[in-house]
Amino acid sequence: MCDKPVLYYFNGRGRMESVRWLLTAAKVQFDEVLLTTRDQYLKLLDSGDLMFQQVPMVEIDGMKLVQTRAILNYIAEKYSLQGKDLKDRAMVKMYSEGVMDLNEMIMMLPWIPDPKAKLEEIEKKANERYLPVFEKALTGPVFLVGGKLSCADVYLLECTLMLEEKFAGILADFPNLKSFQGRMLQNDAIKEFVKPGSQRKPQPDDVYVKTVLEIFNMKT
Amino acid sequence: MSEKPVLYYFNARGKMETIRWLLTVAEVDFDEVFLTSRDQYLKLLENGDLLFQQVPMVEIDGMKLVQTRAILNYIAEKYNLHGKDLKDRAMIDMYSEGVKDLNEMIIMLIMSPDPKAKLEEIEKKAKERYLPVFEKALTGPVFLVGGKLSCADVYLLECTLMLEEKFAGILADFPNLKSFQGRMLQNDAIKEFVKPGSQRKPQPDDVYVKTVLEIFNMKT
Numbered sequence: 001m002c003d004k005p006v007l008y009y010f011n012g013r014g015r016m017e018s019v020r021w022l023l024t025a026a027k028v029q030f031d032e033v034l035l036t037t038r039d040q041y042l043k044l045l046d047s048g049d050l051m052f053q054q055v056p057m058v059e060i061d062g063m064k065l066v067q068t069r070a071i072l073n074y075i076a077e078k079y080s081l082q083g084k085d086l087k088d089r090a091m092v093k094m095y096s097e098g099v100m101d102l103n104e105m106i107m108m109l110p111w112i113p114d115p116k117a118k119l120e121e122i123e124k125k126a127n128e129r130y131l132p133v134f135e136k137a138l139t140g141p142v143f144l145v146g147g148k149l150s151c152a153d154v155y156l157l158e159c160t161l162m163l164e165e166k167f168a169g170i171l172a173d174f175p176n177l178k179s180f181q182g183r184m185l186q187n188d189a190i191k192e193f194v195k196p197g198s199q200r201k202p203q204p205d206d207v208y209v210k211t212v213l214e215i216f217n218m219k220t
Numbered sequence: 221m222s223e224k225p226v227l228y229y230f231n232a233r234g235k236m237e238t239i240r241w242l243l244t245v246a247e248v249d250f251d252e253v254f255l256t257s258r259d260q261y262l263k264l265l266e267n268g269d270l271l272f273q274q275v276p277m278v279e280i281d282g283m284k285l286v287q288t289r290a291i292l293n294y295i296a297e298k299y300n301l302h303g304k305d306l307k308d309r310a311m312i313d314m315y316s317e318g319v320k321d322l323n324e325m326i327i328m329l330i331m332s333p334d335p336k337a338k339l340e341e342i343e344k345k346a347k348e349r350y351l352p353v354f355e356k357a358l359t360g361p362v363f364l365v366g367g368k369l370s371c372a373d374v375y376l377l378e379c380t381l382m383l384e385e386k387f388a389g390i391l392a393d394f395p396n397l398k399s400f401q402g403r404m405l406q407n408d409a410i411k412e413f414v415k416p417g418s419q420r421k422p423q424p425d426d427v428y429v430k431t432v433l434e435i436f437n438m439k440t
Contacts, residue, residue, distance in 0.1 A: 051314060051318070051353060052318045052321070052349055052350065052353065053349055061307075063307070063310060065310055065314060066314060067313065067314050067317035067318060068317075069289070069313060069317050070310055070313035070314040070316075070317050073309070073310075073313050074306065074309070074310045074313070077306055077309070078306060086294065086297055086298060087281075087283070089293070089294070089297070090283060090285055090290055090293075090294045093287065093289065093290035093293050093294070094271060094285065094286060094287050094290040096290075097287035097288075097289050097290050098271065098272045098287060101272070129272055129273055130272065133271060133272065
């Protein structure tokens with residue numbers, strides 16, 4: 001029996017957005033339960049469905065998976081997006097973790113009282129530490145590792161789009177990355193995902209921050 | 221040709237300690253290069269050996285692996301400490317990531333301006349969020365997943381020992397965890413590793429903090 005995975009999270013990007021991207025690239029349809037009230041969250045906690053009392057949580061193949069990387073690893077392996085052998089998997093993981101470090105900085109922005117300094121730090125790190133690595137890796141190859149699409153490509157695409165939302169011309173000095181982005185956006189599933197009205201979530205705003213703070217009973 | 225892996229890091233636990241634990245349990249001898257000066261670090265950077273300009277870095281099987289999770293995943297998969305199938309791996313990843321979240325809090329303590337408040341938070345989260353999960357998982361089973369030793373067991377052992385260093389009696393309410401710890405400490409390689417004089421590193425101190433700040437040219 002093959003039910004659609006169900007994603008439990010807030011109605012925003014946060015830590016679930018990479019999961020949405022990966023399922024999309026794997027061409028797996030999914031449903032979502034969007035947490036909007038504290039009561040809803042407390043009910044979920046009481047049900048014992050959140051192993052460490054946290055979301056993201058994904059119901060998939062009879063399991064209630066938590067921990068973003070556990071979820072992503074499962075999807076990547078199940079749908080053959082994690083590399084064909086041990087060594088390719090090491091490269092995929094290295095690139096993925098680097099991208100995730102950068103994505104994490106962007107994700108934390110709405111929660112920082114003075115985002116200006118953080119934005120500068122992100123731009124600097126992107127330009128000096130991360131983007132040059134991927135620019136080099138994509139000199140020639142169409143995908144990051146092993147000549148085939150992997151989760152690392154998906155996370156990198158997501159990251160470049162989020163960077164451009166903050167720093168419009170950031171890929172100007174990275175032509176290989178710009179081409180890579182263009183190629184990835186030709187993928188049918190991804191093309192649909194970036195259109196308005198898809199399950200892709202918009203950038204976080206004050207409403208999102210307010211909702212999350214309310215759900216966790218935290219002061220603004 | 222099978223050379224020993226070489227670990228590049230500070231002479232301290234930090235993000236490398238879990239890797240030392242995992243190699244030990246996998247019964248893999250390893251060498252270490254300790255970063256003690258800024259010049260040494262700058263040389264490593266100039267060599268291009270640090271993909272994202274960061275340590276930990278492990279030279280293994282002809283690769284210079286960076287990113288803690290990429291390194292751990294490679295070792296776990298290579299030495300069959302990563303579960304027998306996809307579903308076992310999902311459980312291992314979930315448990316591992318939960319333990320890592322807790323370990324991360326302990327690792328960051330030494331860098332915290334207010335360690336007292338942070339210590340209280342760690343004790344609370346350990347007792348309410350994390351330890352009960354593992355106590356339950358070890359009701360009956362000898363190992364966390366699939367009836368065999370996995371990296372999740374190793375990370376959990378490391379974590380319980382670090383918790384006891386901070387909160388001496390913390391496992392008093394968790395008898396399954398105490399038994400689990402006792403069983404794991406019977407393992408020959410682990411037994412040697414916890415003896416003084418092994419490659420296991422002591423708790424971080426001010427000398428460690430000072431060294432790290434100097435190496436990264438940061439103000440105290």
